[in-house]
Amino acid sequence: MIAQIKKRMLKIDIYYVVFVLFIISAIIFTAFFSGGWNKISAQESKAINFQSMAVYKNYLYSGAENSLDGAEIRRFDGFRWEEIADRGLGNANNTSISSMIVFKNRLYVGTKNISQGAELWVHNGSNWDLIVNSGIDSTNNIEFMSMEELNNKLYISTINEVDGGRIYSYDGSNINNEIRDGFGDKNNTAIPIIKEHQGRLYAGTLNKTNGAQLWKYDSNNWNKIIGNGINDINNIGIYSMEIFRGQLFFGTWNEESGGEVWRFNNDLSAWSRVSQSGFGLKNNIAMMSMIVYGKYLYVGTYNEKSCGELWRTDGTEAVIPQFTTIILVLTLIASAFIYIFIRSKYKQN
Secondary structure: OHHHHHHHHHHHHHHHHHHHHHHHHHHHHHHHHHOOOEEEEEOOOOOOEEEEEEEEOOEEEEEEEOOOOOOEEEEEOOOOEEEEEOHHHHOOOOOEEEEEEEEOOEEEEEEEOOOOOOOEEEEOOOOEEEEEOOOOOOOOOOEEEEEEEEOOEEEEEEEOOOOOOOEEEEOOOOEEEEEOHHHHOOOEEEEEEEEEEOOEEEEEEEEOOOOOOEEEEOOOOEEEEEOHHHHOOOEEEEEEEEEEOOEEEEEEEEOOOOOOEEEEOOOOOOEEEOOOHHHHOOOEEEEEEEEEEOOEEEEEEEEOOOOOEEEEEOOOOOOOOOOHHHHHHHHHHHHHHHHHHHHHHHHHO
């Protein structure tokens, strides 16, 4: 009688152990593949994508694309969204607010304007003023894609499908051309993002031929540090970058599997992917914008089929390592061995 009870108890223990190991495996799988990201919202208007973001006077500003009526600008106080500009700032040919930055205590926004060349606007919290139009010195500069401050200058990058992407500098009065012809490669038709980190300027390119590139500027020279789309030429562009918890994050454009989020390690010697492709949705083809607001890193997506999405992470949860699948498989194998071991003990009794 006692022996039968022990066998039953051992059998229950087997099922219990297998069940627990299955749950652990499921948790590991879910944690790694969720990447610690949570979806916050999707745009719900004719403006279908989060193109740019900036924090100004305690608001999170978001610029959106609207090819029908002209670009829109909204701001978020942590609880609700408020529209503060529409119809392309009075010019419906401004179909997108592609870039935003706070420079010298004012908010600057760059537009996309295929017909007339990109425009640069400035906002003081109440009014909007036009600074530059007609793509600065070429109407082929149809979009001011990104802006960043370095050494008290505002750097502006463009898309120029004729001559290659360009970078300009602006000191508040004068504008100078810093980079022409897509870093010497006209296949770099755009420079979608520039970002300062540790006193250096980083620039990501759009290259549909050979895959995206990442360049670094040390105030003297530009050097390429990533090429060939991070070993996947389907990553045709690097479209967003942000510093979060002291590390450099960047997002890609990938029409095959969805955009990706990558992160450099602290000494910038290696990088790893830290999100699912498209956050699990292939139509999220680009990680279009990034911003740190409060304790979170926010990422806005470009979705070619429906509304763009806004995702965030606090950086403390699990992210996808290079060998997530291997970790999961090893966990399942370990579960199987433990099950076989306990099963053999059961038979001996």
